[in-house]
Amino acid sequence: MSERKRMIAVVDDDPRVLESLENLFESAGHVVRTFSSAKALIDAGLSDIDCLVTDIGMPVMDGFELQDVVKKARPGLPVFLITGRHEIGDQQRANTKDISGFFRKPFDGPTLLAAVGNALRA
Numbered sequence: 001m002s003e004r005k006r007m008i009a010v011v012d013d014d015p016r017v018l019e020s021l022e023n024l025f026e027s028a029g030h031v032v033r034t035f036s037s038a039k040a041l042i043d044a045g046l047s048d049i050d051c052l053v054t055d056i057g058m059p060v061m062d063g064f065e066l067q068d069v070v071k072k073a074r075p076g077l078p079v080f081l082i083t084g085r086h087e088i089g090d091q092q093r094a095n096t097k098d099i100s101g102f103f104r105k106p107f108d109g110p111t112l113l114a115a116v117g118n119a120l121r122a
Contacts, residue, residue, distance in 0.1 A: 006120050007048050011035045011066065012055040012082070017105070021053060024109050028117065038066040046073050051100075051116055056083040071098055078119035082107065 008030050010021045018034040025032045033049070035041040038061035041052075052070055056063035067079050078100040100119045103112055 005029060005031045006050040007031045007033060008051045008053060008116065009033050009035065009041055009046075009049040010053045011038055011041050011058070011063070013037060013058045014055070017055065017082075020109075024113060025116070028113055030116075037061070038063075038069075041066070042069065046070060046077070049074075049077070051078045051080070051120055053080045053082060053112075053116065056081055067099065078116070078122075080112070080116060080119075082112075 008025050010018055010025070010032060011034075012018050012021070013036055015036070018036065022032045022034050033044070035044065038054070038058060041054075052067075054063040054066050058066075061069075063081050063083070067081065070077055070079060075098075079098075080101040080103065081099055082103045082105060084105040101112075101115045103115075
């Protein structure tokens with residue numbers, strides 16, 4: 001019997017990033033669900049996802065706020081934050097959070113893929 005494929009949720013308000021990350025994770029055999037906002041993910045539910053990759057800079061609810069909501073509902077869920085912003089404060093704020101990784105855009109796809117794979121195996 002084959003092992004269930006892991007579900008990765010990707011949240012970003014940039015459709016090009018969503019498509020790129022969807023292609024990256026699917027190429028490694030993962031199932032991917034993409035969401036253009038934090039609200040869209042929350043409305044869809046968190047029970048089926050095994051990992052979250054979310055942008056920080058989004059309107060209404062940013063990635064840090066989404067991470068807080070997700071960690072309350074699913075404390076052990078691996079969460080990776082990505083950002084195109086380069087403020088020192090983002091890195092410092094990320095360091096205080098229970099996250100699995102922090103990546104600045106443009107990030108190295110194989111490095112992100114490896115980090116997510118390691119988190120899913122842990």
